[in-house]
Each structure stands twice: as structure tokens, then as C-alpha cells.
Amino acid sequence: xxxxxxxxxxxxxxxxxxxxxxxxxxxxxxxxxxxxxxxxxxxxxxxxxxxxxxxxxxxxxxxxxxxxxxxxxxxxxxxxxxxxxxxxxxxxxxxxxxxxxxxxxxxxxxxxxxxxxxxxxxxxxxxxxxxxxxxxxxxxxxxxxxxxxxxxxxxxxxxxxxxxxxxxxxxxxxxxxxxxxxxxxxxxxxxxxxxxxxxxxxxxxxxxxxxxxxxxxxxxxxxxxxxxxxxxxxxxxxxxxxxxxxxxxxxxxxxxxxxxxxxxxxxxxxxxxxxxxxxxxxxxxxxxxxxxxxxxxxxxxxxxxxxxxxxxxxxxxxxxxxxxxxxxxxxxxxxxxxxxxxxxxxxxxxxxxxxxxxxxxxxxxxxxxxxxxxxxxxxxxxxxxxxxxxxxxxxxxxxxxxxxxxxxxx
Numbered sequence: 001x002x003x004x005x006x007x008x009x010x011x012x013x014x015x016x017x018x019x020x021x022x023x024x025x026x027x028x029x030x031x032x033x034x035x036x037x038x039x040x041x042x043x044x045x046x047x048x049x050x051x052x053x054x055x056x057x058x059x060x061x062x063x064x065x066x067x068x069x070x071x072x073x074x075x076x077x078x079x080x081x082x083x084x085x086x087x088x089x090x091x092x093x094x095x096x097x098x099x100x101x102x103x104x105x106x107x108x109x110x111x112x113x114x115x116x117x118x119x120x121x122x123x124x125x126x127x128x129x130x131x132x133x134x135x136x137x138x139x140x141x142x143x144x145x146x147x148x149x150x151x152x153x154x155x156x157x158x159x160x161x162x163x164x165x166x167x168x169x170x171x172x173x174x175x176x177x178x179x180x181x182x183x184x185x186x187x188x189x190x191x192x193x194x195x196x197x198x199x200x201x202x203x204x205x206x207x208x209x210x211x212x213x214x215x216x217x218x219x220x221x222x223x224x225x226x227x228x229x230x231x232x233x234x235x236x237x238x239x240x241x242x243x244x245x246x247x248x249x250x251x252x253x254x255x256x257x258x259x260x261x262x263x264x265x266x267x268x269x270x271x272x273x274x275x276x277x278x279x280x281x282x283x284x285x286x287x288x289x290x291x292x293x294x295x296x297x298x299x300x301x302x303x304x305x306x307x308x309x310x311x312x313x314x315x316x317x318x319x320x321x322x323x324x325x326x327x328x329x330x331x332x333x334x335x336x337x338x339x340x341x342x343x344x345x346x347x348x349x350x351x352x353x354x355x356x357x358x359x360x361x362x363x364x365x366x367x368x369x370x371x372x373x374x375x376x377x378x379x380x381x382x383x384x385x386x387x388x389x390x391x392x393x394x395x396x397x398x399x400x401x402x403x404x405x406x407x408x409x410x
Contacts, residue, residue: 016133020142022191023130024149029187030126031153033180034119036161037096037173039258041112042238043245044170048104051242052367057113058238059360062353064117069124069350073343081132082192085125089188091118093181099174124349128342129192131334140282140331144273147327151265158262162255209343219344221389222333225286226351228386229325232293232379233352234359240300240315243372248306257308261315264323273327276396282332283395285324290387293321294380301376335396 045057068088076084095115102108130146164172213219244254276282296318303314337344359378366374 019133020130020146023126023133024146026184026187026191027126027146027150028153029180029184030122031150032157033153033177033184035154035157036180037177038237039158039241040161040165040170040173040251041116042242044104045109045112046242048109051372052364054238054242055360055364055367057109057360058116058234059357061113061116062120062356062360064113065120066350066353066357068117068121069346069353072121072124072346076128076342081125081129082188085122085129085192086185086188088118088122088125089181089185092122093178093185096174096181097178100171100178104170120352124346127349128345131337131345140273140276140278140327141270142273143330143334144270144276144327147273147323147330148266148270151262151269151323155259155262155266158258159255162251162258166251209347212344213347216336217392218336218394219333219348221393222329222336223348223351224386224389225325225393226329226333226348227355228290228382229322229329230352230355231359231382232297232322234356235363235375235379238359239363239372239375243300244311246372247304249308249311253308257312257315260312261319263316264319265326268320268323269327272324273331276328276331281395282328283390283393286328286332286390286393287387289321289324289328290383290390291321293318293325294383294387296321297376297379297383301373301380304373332393332396 042054042058045054049057072084075087079087092115095111095118098111099108099115102111130142161173161176164176213223241254241258244257245251249257272285276285296314299314300318303310333348362378363375366378
């Protein structure tokens with residue numbers, strides 16, 4: 001696998017440790033807030049439209065999110081990265097603030113959809129800010145640390161949120177998330193109040209960006225990897241809690257399962273990022289991680305018993321693979337571009353809404369004819385497809401490999 005190898009791309013870099021740490025701090029808070037609601041919102045929607053049509057709701061969510069990404073470069077060119085982040089935080093705050101005050105009907109659907117669309121766009125805005133202050137040779141470490149800190153927040157929230165949900169219902173969750181977004185908005189203003197840089201690069205239209213991505217094989221293949229990862233999330237986030245409920249687990253038990261499940265995101269991502277930078281590059285570890293995730297997802301399909309720690313174990317193993325894929329995907333991609341490539345970053349992040357929209361269509365179709373476990377079969381097929389694209393990646397050089405090359409030349 002090592003023969004197709006590329007050196008780190010040459011482009012403008014402005015590494016700023018203080019800024020990257022500030023972004024990670026904000027991501028911790030947002031991770032905690034989002035995890036409070038992300039695994040329980042599907043049950044709120046299911047109470048309105050029914051389990052079989054939940055996928056349609058998420059199709060609309062990510063259709064709006066996709067539209068926001070199409071316009072992202074234009075907005076950032078006009079108002080700057082920080083103001084765009086604050087704009088998205090503000091709309092998320094507005095939407096989640098309305099949810100406790102409306103009944104779970106049309107109004108609840110509207111504000112729930114609006115919240116998810118803008119809160120997902122917040123993460124893309126943070127991505128662009130982080131890349132602006134990053135350096136390629138440290139990409140794995142920076143991304144690994146960022147994801148680790150963010151996922152500490154994700155780890156802390158599900159157990160608490162399911163306890164609150166079982167006692168007080170969805171309105172209590174929405175109020176807590178609303179307060180959290182107030183804190184996040186104030187923190188963003190405080191941390192980045194002096195940052196008003198506007199991008200002055202030539203505007204790149206969507207089809208120009210598409211041609212650029214298709215022309216560069218490294219970007220094309222890592223986009224497919226990203227699409228597969230986001231497809232995994234799209235199915236798991238919507239349907240895993242519903243599946244466990246159908247088996248007979250309570251919200252308290254599901255909260256414990258999810259807490260165990262999320263541990264690899266905290267303990268694994270930074271070490272994997274370090275290994276990608278220093279020793280192996282991303283390609284081999286991506287392939288191994290995909291095989292591990294496929295195996296665990298097959299376990300989700302085949303096992304139907306009600307043993308809490310068996311389910312926790314299966315999902316824990318799946319997240320070992322997914323946690324590694326997430327940091328390796330980001331490490332590889334951000335070694336190819338810099339912080340001013342906002343349209344390419346936006347295109348790359350379109351993998352998420354595109355995967356979620358496809359996941360919604362496929363899941364609704366499968367649920368019309370088969371049981372809930374059938375939606376997890378679609379994950380296995382998509383992951384296998386992406387695995388072949390991993391084999392086509394041109395791997396990056398690690399620090400160890402660059403030292404070896406210099407020694408051979410010497």
C-alpha cells in the first residue's frame with residue numbers, strides 16, 4: 001500500500017496554538033450540547049410523524065443543510081468566518097429556544113428541523129476556522145486533539161439526557177440545550193471578538209469545485225470515505241435508539257449503552273492522529289478501521305437478544321473503527337488543502353447532508369417492506385463500497401517515512 005505516496009501539499013499555513021485550543025474549547029461545549037439532544041430528537045419526531053417517516057424529516061433537515069453549504073463560500077466572503085459561525089449559532093439558539101414553547105406537531109417539526117440544519121452547519125464553520133490556524137505536518141495531532149475534546153462533551157451528555165428525558169420529557173432537554181447555546185454564543189463572541197478577517201480569493205462556483213475535486217484523486221477518494229462514514233452516522237443516530245427501544249431497553253439503559261459506546265471517541269482519536277502524523281500515514285489504518293466497523297455492524301444485524309453489555313460491546317467495537325475513521329479522514333483531507341479553500345471544505349462537508357438524505361430515502365424504503373434491522377444492512381454495503389476507494393488513496397508521508405527517505409539520500 002505504500003507505493004502510492006504523496007508528500008504534504010504546499011499551501012499557506014498559519015498555525016496558532018491558542019486559536020486551535022479556543023476552537024477545541026468551544027467544540028467541547030457544543031459537543032456536550034448537541035449530544036444532549038441528538039440521540040433523543042428522533043424519538044420526538046417519531047412521536048409526531050411515526051417511526052416509518054422519521055427518515056423523511058431528516059431528509060428535509062439535510063436538504064436545508066446542503067443548501068446552506070452551497071451558499072457558505074459566498075457568505076464567508078462577505079461577512080467573514082467568525083460572523084458566519086455566530087450567525088449559525090444564533091439561528092440554532094432561536095430554533096431550540098422555540099421548541100419547549102410549542103406543541104409536538106407542525107410547529108415542533110419546523111423548529112426541530114431548523115435547529116438541526118443550522119447546528120450541523122455550525123460544525124462546518126468551526127472546521128473552517130480550525131483549518132485556518134492549522135499546519136499540515138501537525139494535522140493528525142490537531143484534528144485528533146480537537147475531536148477528542150469535542151467527544152468528551154459527547155460522552156458526558158447521553159447518559160444525563162436520557163435520565164432527564166425519562167423523568168421530565170423532551171421540553172426539559174430543549175431548555176437545557178437552549179441555555180447551552182446561549183453560553184456557546186457568548187463564548188464564541190468572547191474568544192474571537194478580535195478576528196474579523198474577510199477572505200479575498202477568487203470565488204469558486206459549485207461546478208468548478210466539483211471539477212477540482214474530481215480532478216484530484218486524493219480528494220475524490222477521501223470524499224467517498226467521508227460519505228460512507230456519514231452514512232453510518234445517518235442510520236445509527238436516527239435508528240439505533242429506536243432499535244434498542246423495540247428490543248425492550250429503557251431510556252436509562254440506552255443512556256448507559258451509549259455512554260460505553262462513545263468511549264473510543266475520547267481515548268482513541270488523539271493517539272490515532274499522532275500515529276498518522278508520525279508513523280504510518282492514514283491509508284492502512286483507514287482500511288483496518290473500515291473492516292472493524294463492518295464486522296461490528298454485522299453484529300448489530302445478527303444479534304437480537306436483550307443483554308445490555310453485549311449491545312454495549314458490539315457498539316463499542318463499532319465506535320473503535322468509526323472513531324479512527326473520523327480522525328484519519330480529517331487528517332488526510334486537511335493535508336490536501338488550507339483554510340482559504342472554503343468552497344472545497346464546504347463541498348467535502350456536503351458528504352454529510354448527501355449521506356443523510358440518501359440514508360433517509362433508503363431507510364424509508366426498507367422500513368416499508370422489512371423490519372428495522374434491515375436499515376443496518378445498507379451501512380455494510382456502503383462501507384464495503386468505500387473500502388475499495390481506500391485502496392486507491394495516495395498515502396501521505398509520515399514523519400518516520402520522511403526521515404527514512406532523507407537517510408537513504410544521505
